Amino acid sequence: METYTAMRQFADSWGLLAMTLFFVGVVLFTLRPGARKMAKDAAEIPLKED
Template sequence: METYTAMRHFADSWGLLAMAAFFVGAVIFTLRPGSGRTAKDAASIPLKDD
């Protein structure tokens, strides 16, 4: 039972912080300057052979 309590405390504190940091990083990565062109290029890949 002690292992469960320790893992829960870890997930409640550092796990939440890590998930929040990942989310903020993903949003910043998506909204960075120049990402629109990259997204358009990636979206057109399936249509390049047509």
């Protein structure tokens, strides 16, 4: 089996699964309790005068 064919087959199966799980994890991470306050605090950083 050629290297390209093996890598392509891996990317088509497990690579897609890994990217999907990563995407779902990021979405769930942003929807967790307390995320809204952290996002608001981060958005206000440029406006703060220290």
